[in-house]
Amino acid sequence: MNTAGYVSWFLALLLSPLLLGIINRTKAFFAGRRGAPLVQAYFDCWKLLQKGAVYSRTTTWVFVCGPVAGLAAVSAAAGLVPLGGIGAPVSFAGDLILFAYLLGLMRFLTVVAALDTGSSFEGMGASREVFFSALAEPALLLGLAVLARETKSLSLSGMIFALTGEVWTRSGIILLLLAVALFIVLLAENARIPVDDPNTHLELTMIHEVMVLDHSGPDFAFILYGAALKLWVLSALLVGVVVPVRTGNPWLDGAAVLVGIMAVAVLVGIVESCMARLRLVRVPQLLVGAGAFSTLALMLALR
Amino acid sequence: MNVLLMAIATMFLGGLAALGARRPRMATRLGSGGVILGSLIGLVPAIRVLASGSAEAVSYAWSVPYGSFAVGMDPLSAFFLLPVLGISALAALYGTEYLTPYYGKYSVRGHWFFYSLLVASMSMVLVARNAVLFLVAWELMSVASFFLVTFEHHKESVRDAGWTYLVATHVGAAFLLAFFVLLGNEVGSFDFDRICAFGVPTSAGVLFLLSVVGFGAKAGFLPLHVWLPEAHPAAPSHVSALMSGVMIKTGIYGILRALTFLGPPSPWWGYLLVAIGLTSGIMGVLFALAQHDLKRLLAYHSVENIGIIALGLGVGVIGVGIGSPALIVLGFCGGLLHVLNHAIFKSLLFLGAGSVFHAAGTREIDLLGGLMKRMPWTGVTFLIGAAAICGLPPLNGFVSEFLIYLGAFRGGAVNDAAVVGTLSAVIAGLALIGGLAAACFAKAFGIIFLGEPRSDLSRTHEVGWAMRLPMGVLAAGCVLIGLLAPLALRLMSPVVAQLAPLARNVVRAELMTAAQPLAVVARGACGLLAMIGAFALLRLRLLARRTIGEGVTWDCGYAQPSPRMQYTASSFAQPLTDFFRIFLWTERRISRPSGLFPRSAALHTSTPDTYREKLYAPVFRGVVWGLSRLRWLQHGRVQLYMLYIAVALMALIVWKLGGMP
Numbered sequence: 001m002n003t004a005g006y007v008s009w010f011l012a013l014l015l016s017p018l019l020l021g022i023i024n025r026t027k028a029f030f031a032g033r034r035g036a037p038l039v040q041a042y043f044d045c046w047k048l049l050q051k052g053a054v055y056s057r058t059t060t061w062v063f064v065c066g067p068v069a070g071l072a073a074v075s076a077a078a079g080l081v082p083l084g085g086i087g088a089p090v091s092f093a094g095d096l097i098l099f100a101y102l103l104g105l106m107r108f109l110t111v112v113a114a115l116d117t118g119s120s121f122e123g124m125g126a127s128r129e130v131f132f133s134a135l136a137e138p139a140l141l142l143g144l145a146v147l148a149r150e151t152k153s154l155s156l157s158g159m160i161f162a163l164t165g166e167v168w169t170r171s172g173i174i175l176l177l178l179a180v181a182l183f184i185v186l187l188a189e190n191a192r193i194p195v196d197d198p199n200t201h202l203e204l205t206m207i208h209e210v211m212v213l214d215h216s217g218p219d220f221a222f223i224l225y226g227a228a229l230k231l232w233v234l235s236a237l238l239v240g241v242v243v244p245v246r247t248g249n250p251w252l253d254g255a256a257v258l259v260g261i262m263a264v265a266v267l268v269g270i271v272e273s274c275m276a277r278l279r280l281v282r283v284p285q286l287l288v289g290a291g292a293f294s295t296l297a298l299m300l301a302l303r
Numbered sequence: 304m305n306v307l308l309m310a311i312a313t314m315f316l317g318g319l320a321a322l323g324a325r326r327p328r329m330a331t332r333l334g335s336g337g338v339i340l341g342s343l344i345g346l347v348p349a350i351r352v353l354a355s356g357s358a359e360a361v362s363y364a365w366s367v368p369y370g371s372f373a374v375g376m377d378p379l380s381a382f383f384l385l386p387v388l389g390i391s392a393l394a395a396l397y398g399t400e401y402l403t404p405y406y407g408k409y410s411v412r413g414h415w416f417f418y419s420l421l422v423a424s425m426s427m428v429l430v431a432r433n434a435v436l437f438l439v440a441w442e443l444m445s446v447a448s449f450f451l452v453t454f455e456h457h458k459e460s461v462r463d464a465g466w467t468y469l470v471a472t473h474v475g476a477a478f479l480l481a482f483f484v485l486l487g488n489e490v491g492s493f494d495f496d497r498i499c500a501f502g503v504p505t506s507a508g509v510l511f512l513l514s515v516v517g518f519g520a521k522a523g524f525l526p527l528h529v530w531l532p533e534a535h536p537a538a539p540s541h542v543s544a545l546m547s548g549v550m551i552k553t554g555i556y557g558i559l560r561a562l563t564f565l566g567p568p569s570p571w572w573g574y575l576l577v578a579i580g581l582t583s584g585i586m587g588v589l590f591a592l593a594q595h596d597l598k599r600l601l602a603y604h605s606v607e608n609i610g611i612i613a614l615g616l617g618v619g620v621i622g623v624g625i626g627s628p629a630l631i632v633l634g635f636c637g638g639l640l641h642v643l644n645h646a647i648f649k650s651l652l653f654l655g656a657g658s659v660f661h662a663a664g665t666r667e668i669d670l671l672g673g674l675m676k677r678m679p680w681t682g683v684t685f686l687i688g689a690a691a692i693c694g695l696p697p698l699n700g701f702v703s704e705f706l707i708y709l710g711a712f713r714g715g716a717v718n719d720a721a722v723v724g725t726l727s728a729v730i731a732g733l734a735l736i737g738g739l740a741a742a743c744f745a746k747a748f749g750i751i752f753l754g755e756p757r758s759d760l761s762r763t764h765e766v767g768w769a770m771r772l773p774m775g776v777l778a779a780g781c782v783l784i785g786l787l788a789p790l791a792l793r794l795m796s797p798v799v800a801q802l803a804p805l806a807r808n809v810v811r812a813e814l815m816t817a818a819q820p821l822a823v824v825a826r827g828a829c830g831l832l833a834m835i836g837a838f839a840l841l842r843l844r845l846l847a848r849r850t851i852g853e854g855v856t857w858d859c860g861y862a863q864p865s866p867r868m869q870y871t872a873s874s875f876a877q878p879l880t881d882f883f884r885i886f887l888w889t890e891r892r893i894s895r896p897s898g899l900f901p902r903s904a905a906l907h908t909s910t911p912d913t914y915r916e917k918l919y920a921p922v923f924r925g926v927v928w929g930l931s932r933l934r935w936l937q938h939g940r941v942q943l944y945m946l947y948i949a950v951a952l953m954a955l956i957v958w959k960l961g962g963m964p
Binding site: 049052053057058073075076079090092095098100101104105112115116119122126131134136145148154218222302 | 686694738749850852
């Protein structure tokens with residue numbers, strides 16, 4: 001247990017909806033629009049929390065369980081990710097496995113909740129979600145294994161704390177490959193272009209959004225907030241790898257990571273502005289590509 | 304020790320009484336009662352041995368050549384006895400209700416006799432300390448389960464499945480016979496004590512291979528798994544639970560027991576186990592994804608989970624090779640704990656599948672749907688089992704996979720490319736298996752229990768207490784082992800100490816180190832549950848005094864949704880089965896819509912077992928062809944048969960006399 005680490009957890013819980021705003025602002029900038037306020041996601045959540053809800057007669061308690069337990073799972077996962085020098089509140093040998101599986105739990109619950117509606121669209125989204133995540137999972141865990149080997153640590157906090165500039169000069173190429181793999185996983189897991197389009201209103205082309213079509217009111221607020229939190233934790237992990245600022249002052253290091261996370265959001269916005277969604281049959285190739293980057297990093301680490 | 308023999312005798316006597324009973328109801332009471340009573344008696348010495356970490360043994364004279372009635376119980380036997388006895392009792396209770404529709408149609412008396420014989424012989428396999436006794440018990444186990452599989456023998460498919468099982472189990476037994484004969488010849492005794500004390504046999508590598516093939520056929524290692532997807536769906540559901548949850552584990556027990564005979568393992572044994580684990584795990588889950596029959600799907604998941612167990616054992620053996628206590632303890636402990644966990648959640652899932660079949664009359668996933676409302680108890684317990692088998696926290700499947708992962712991560716720091724490469728393959732493989740298993744169980748649970756019924760299921764109702772209680776107990780087991788994992792580890796320390804070439808205090812120290820993260824995980828699991836509760840309360844508070852509407856599922860403006868428009872199991876799995884089609888060879892039969900106003904269109908997919916079709920079918924066709932060449936020897940003329948016998952006897956006499964000085 002690390003009391004100071006709770007700061008990083010609270011920052012995640014507090015600031016994660018901001019990332020959605022930054023991404024949308026970036027996209028608006030590229031499209032020549034002014035765009036919604038940065039804090040739009042907070043407004044959306046607040047408004048949804050005030051509303052009643054509509055449930056399909058087909059659904060059971062599993063449908064309600066999806067957003068509630070899913071949000072709990074991702075909040076728990078956020079408690080394992082450090083913010084640079086500010087460690088995570090909970091860290092132990094092997095917490096990275098728990099981290100990956102908590103995200104898996106959230107996904108499983110979302111998928112089952114989607115199937116509970118009996119809608120063909122939601123079934124379609126659920127089917128694609130499990131397909132892509134099954135391919136993203138090995139890339140993520142293999143990448144973390146390489147990281148564990150490079151830093152000789154088995155916990156996320158320990159690994160990221162040990163990733164100094166010195167490690168980058170020693171094995172920069174390995175870390176670079178890892179960062180690419182992690183970024184692809186981040187895009188896929190958060191349903192971002194080029195894997196999925198979060199903004200489209202054509203149900204056939206969506207993955208994550210189509211799975212939550214039937215949710216409304218507070219349930220939907222939980223989903224929106226959970227998605228933002230998931231984006232935050234994966235970004236924090238990525239930034240922990242690529243921003244090796246370790247001055248020894250946790251607040252300074254934490255600030256560097258915060259700036260980095262915002263930069264990741266901008267980067268996601270840029271990718272979304274410059275790219276089209278891939279055809280669905282191409283997405284697996286991208287994800288296998290991420291796995292290949294992780295494997296390559298491993299082979300280089302084994303030299 | 305005598306208590307356990309008494310328990311085995313109780314089961315056997317119960318079975319005999321069931322065979323003699325006049326009415327099926329009486330037979331059920333006697334048979335299941337004998338098994339339940341015997342199991343409860345047998346659990347006492349098993350728990351005592353595990354708690355104290357000591358071993359017990361007795362030996363009686365036996366008139367069988369080379370044999371002695373030597374039985375004993377050490378922590379390894381006791382650990383495997385726990386699931387064997389526990390699941391047997393629960394499945395027997397379940398069977399009392401499950402079998403009622405079969406009264407009068409099939410022989411319930413025979414069923415209970417063979418059921419108790421199976422449980423008794425499995426227990427005997429685990430405590431036998433002599434190769435002859437072991438093989439006799441092993442054969443009894445195979446034959447008893449054969450008769451259980453062929454319970455509905457009026458159906459041709461069931462007879463086929465039984466036949467496949469019989470062939471596969473005897474091919475395996477042939478390798479075991481070779482294993483024990485070679486080993487016994489070298490040692491000069493068939494008693495396990497003497498074999499253990501002998502030291503390192505010269506042909507340890509060959510012996511290890513023989514044991515992997517022989518025991519692997521029972522465990523379901525790929526490509527020896529072909530009998531599993533045939534036999535498990537054919538058997539009554541509580542028998543499937545017993546066979547899949549427990550009986551295949553005797554194969555794992557056998558491999559572990561063989562490891563104690565063969566001295567320090569060579570490094571390649573570990574690599575072989577990892578390779579077997581990866582192929583069984585990944586191919587098992589892929590085949591499972593492509594199935595439409597619920598029990599067939601579950602049977603393939605047994606192949607997958609046996610793969611995970613093999614991965615754990617492989618990590619442990621690699622650890623012995625490089626002399627790393629952490630790897631040894633984490634690998635063996637993870638693999639063994641997964642044995643127990645798989646017994647619990649796989650039995651739970653098979654019992655759930657049986658309840659669905661009992662109530663709805665079909666195992667075809669695409670005909671089901673919306674059962675959560677009609678069978679809430681089965682639904683909840685099935686969901687717990689499904690989440691547990693996917694390795695999701697905070698349930699028991701996560702704990703054992705966590706240990707194997709941790710072992711693989713720990714070993715990543717070694718300076719040996721082969722070891723690190725293999726262990727990284729373990730990590731990537733486990734991740735892929737986990738992802739695919741989640742896909743498969745989202746499909747199985749989602750299509751069967753959620754959505755709208757895809758056929759007329761209006762008369763479907765929840766099953767009775769005798770079927771619900773075992774499912775509830777097993778689901779509670781999934782949750783409890785997940786939350787109390789550090790305690791479970793403490794229980795396992797004598798078992799691991801027996802397998803690992805380490806001092807007992809080293810094992811205990813390593814287990815303590817391994818238990819530390821698990822303690823955090825367990826606390827985290829409680830935190831997770833608390834957060835779920837908090838968010839659920841928050842939601843209730845928010846929704847209080849607000850309007851909560853009800854309507855049809857939003858189908859994007861389409862006004863008349865019908866249950867037939869839902870995603871089915873086949874369509875759900877289609878992207879994955881297409882992506883992995885080079886392994887699966889899914890067959891499709893399409894009748895395309897044609898004409899201006901097409902009336903009908905249909906798509907059928909089926910995924911037969913590639914190994915059965917492409918590997919074994921040609922071999923067995925060849926055998927049949929070769930044997931049919933010898934048909935002329937068998938023509939029905941009795942006097943010629945007498946001549947064969949006379950000639951054979953003459954030849955034997957001449958040979959024997961010729962050998963004399």
